[in-house]
Amino acid sequence: MRSVKPGRGPSAMGAFGSAVGVIFGVIWTGAAASMGAPPFFLAFGVLFIIVGIVQALYNYKNATGENRFSAFDITEDGEEPDPLDRRVREEPLPEGAYRFCPYCGAKFSGDFVYCGKCGKRLPDLEQEG
Template sequence: MKSIKPGRGPSAMGAMGSIIAVIFGIFWTIAAASMGAPFFFPLFGVLFIIMGIVQAVYNFKNATGEHRFSEFDIVDGAEEPDPLERRFHSEGPESSAYRFCPYCGARLGAEFEFCGKCGRRLPDDQ
């Protein structure tokens, strides 16, 4: 089964963009402080640096992690497991009595052909 998987490329680009934002924030802070601007101008640069560091760490971990999250790559289930599979499809004794709509996530009986919540036709492979 194909599923949406995290994109290493977009996450790596996000990490690089965040590093550029941190560099911009450093220059902004230095320039604003050296010009004697009001306190909120350098503060804006510091805020930019903090946000850039947080985003760079998140995107770098997303680009290099085993179970990444993104909406860009579509891979085969055998290649990489779906991180949401563990949450929504338990392997308990009652798991065969119901299934979930892939469009809206509604819990449905195993015999349903259409979703009772969104009305869309359910795929036959579930």
């Protein structure tokens, strides 16, 4: 399976943004604790100025740089496995989880006694394993 991943540049920017969010939260909490401290408004402005400068530099480098950050990375199977893919596949749908109604052909999963489409009684599930 090939995976299309966000490039390391955008990922780094996301991590940086998250870190800024944490810092912002800490500042916000500190400001709230001291209730209406004027320096907070100053710090708020300075923080957003810093973030703005970093993002401007990042975008400028991507717009003009010779060796730009990739917006997306396409990886081959096994080259860089997708961690989420592994997690999702930890509990694969077992074989035979899907059944088909022998009367109308409706596909369904689970332990139904009657077909949800035609309403006829379904044959009992075969015992496997």
